[in-house]
Amino acid sequence: MAFINEKKREVQVKIVYYGPGRGGKTTNLEYIFSKLNPQVRSKMVSLKTDGDRTLFFDFLPIDVGKIMGYDIRIQLYTVPGQIKYSSTRRLVLQGVDGVVFVADSMAVRRKQNLFSLKNLQDDLLTYRKSIFRIPLLLQYNKADLAEEGIPVMPFAILEKDLNSKLKAPSLHASALKGTNVLKTMMKIIALALPSIEKNLQ
Amino acid sequence: MSKIKDEQFSAEVEKRLQNLFNDSEQFSGPLTEGPVVTTPSEEDLIDEISADDLLNDDSNEEDSLEEISEDDLLDEASGKNLLHDDLSKNYLDDDLDENVLDDDFNEDLLESDLDEDFFEDSSDKPSINMEHEDFSIKEEGEFNYYPFRLLKSIILSIDWEITDDIMDRFVSQVTGLMDTYKDDKFVLIFLHLLWELGKYIKKHQGQSHPNSIKTLNSVYNALEKLLSSKDLSDSDKKKILSTEMIKFKTLKEQISLQHVEPSEKSVQEQTQSTLFNNINEQKSSENFVSFEMKEIIKSIVHDELKALLKELSEWVSKR
Numbered sequence: 001m002a003f004i005n006e007k008k009r010e011v012q013v014k015i016v017y018y019g020p021g022r023g024g025k026t027t028n029l030e031y032i033f034s035k036l037n038p039q040v041r042s043k044m045v046s047l048k049t050d051g052d053r054t055l056f057f058d059f060l061p062i063d064v065g066k067i068m069g070y071d072i073r074i075q076l077y078t079v080p081g082q083i084k085y086s087s088t089r090r091l092v093l094q095g096v097d098g099v100v101f102v103a104d105s106m107a108v109r110r111k112q113n114l115f116s117l118k119n120l121q122d123d124l125l126t127y128r129k130s131i132f133r134i135p136l137l138l139q140y141n142k143a144d145l146a147e148e149g150i151p152v153m154p155f156a157i158l159e160k161d162l163n164s165k166l167k168a169p170s171l172h173a174s175a176l177k178g179t180n181v182l183k184t185m186m187k188i189i190a191l192a193l194p195s196i197e198k199n200l201q
Numbered sequence: 202m203s204k205i206k207d208e209q210f211s212a213e214v215e216k217r218l219q220n221l222f223n224d225s226e227q228f229s230g231p232l233t234e235g236p237v238v239t240t241p242s243e244e245d246l247i248d249e250i251s252a253d254d255l256l257n258d259d260s261n262e263e264d265s266l267e268e269i270s271e272d273d274l275l276d277e278a279s280g281k282n283l284l285h286d287d288l289s290k291n292y293l294d295d296d297l298d299e300n301v302l303d304d305d306f307n308e309d310l311l312e313s314d315l316d317e318d319f320f321e322d323s324s325d326k327p328s329i330n331m332e333h334e335d336f337s338i339k340e341e342g343e344f345n346y347y348p349f350r351l352l353k354s355i356i357l358s359i360d361w362e363i364t365d366d367i368m369d370r371f372v373s374q375v376t377g378l379m380d381t382y383k384d385d386k387f388v389l390i391f392l393h394l395l396w397e398l399g400k401y402i403k404k405h406q407g408q409s410h411p412n413s414i415k416t417l418n419s420v421y422n423a424l425e426k427l428l429s430s431k432d433l434s435d436s437d438k439k440k441i442l443s444t445e446m447i448k449f450k451t452l453k454e455q456i457s458l459q460h461v462e463p464s465e466k467s468v469q470e471q472t473q474s475t476l477f478n479n480i481n482e483q484k485s486s487e488n489f490v491s492f493e494m495k496e497i498i499k500s501i502v503h504d505e506l507k508a509l510l511k512e513l514s515e516w517v518s519k520r
Binding site: 035036037062064065067068072074106108109111112182185186189190193194197 | 209210211213214215217218219221222353354357358
């Protein structure tokens, strides 16, 4: 549920990018950050290990401005993908309004996608949220690797693996090249907004 | 806010967001709930990728898909799901269909795409002199990519999760490759580095030094570079190898330094333990004191009441 501060007339929309380690969650945020107009660009907080992997989380706030008297702030988070950071993942998911599940399209990462999706469901359950009900979008990242001859799972297989029951909106993407990255962000915000509106009313 | 219509609010947020970005054309396409968004490359991808590319084993693609599909994960109708009941109790507001991903999900099924029988199961550590200077290299044609592809997938698995099973497979795979490449000193040393790293990670698992997996990846990437670059001279190969050797030795130093910390930690723990015991003792003495104090207070109250009763009886008798 979005954080609504009636006193300050402020609405914070929390979007979390979730998925297996090295799937491209941070790259998504980095691309979004790079495409923000410099005059509105605040700062992206990124805590990383030596190995260039997300140790805690990335955080990118985007101020949308005042709409109907409310300051709308979109907060994009990533979670650390590695299994050992499960408690951090759960913490980041607290109060989440929408989740982008960044799956890795590489064939060798198939198992990791499934584990991570199950992990997401478990983590959401700790907040009494259902993976079937929360605004969720599946992003099949690294689609561009197919051009380099790296075995990448076709869309149909990813859908069957991850989305056959969820039936969430999904799309291919390349976080590195920026393909569908902004569209992913806009889509998940669009999915999350109706429930926020209800809370505001 | 009650004056705001739903569509207005969403549309305004989306419009504002689009204005914040340089590439507003990237937002094209449906942005509200609707049909699944797919990219034009979907069909191309399906055409380009064969089952052999997707799976590294002998099983056919359809079977494998059946084994690991989300249906299996989500299907609570399979009577195997023991977790389901527990979750239903805790989350009764969820529909039955939506409750749980099957916790009985069999990891082995997923891993069936890796050929475990590819290599001989030898756990003997081949004796290799790390300082060996007599390098020779195999002819390019002898390089078989397939076993390395399997090794790579295991390394990627380690990146995500370190389990005994994965590490056993890693060691087994490397050992097999050592046998295959026993005449190739360059590759052999690389494999030995991987073997040593794997052995360390297997032993320490989640507690492994953070740089160990990084070094493992680095060594593997260097090995892959060495094997895939046909034009590398021996001197280039030596440079690549020595770079990785330096990384390996640095890691060893870091680990040896890390080993000092546990002893310091144990001293700290011991100190903490002593302190804790002292606090406990203090607590128990505090309890003892408080017990004594209670007795004293009780005694005083008793005496006071006794005195009051005496005074009261005297006052009554006077009247």
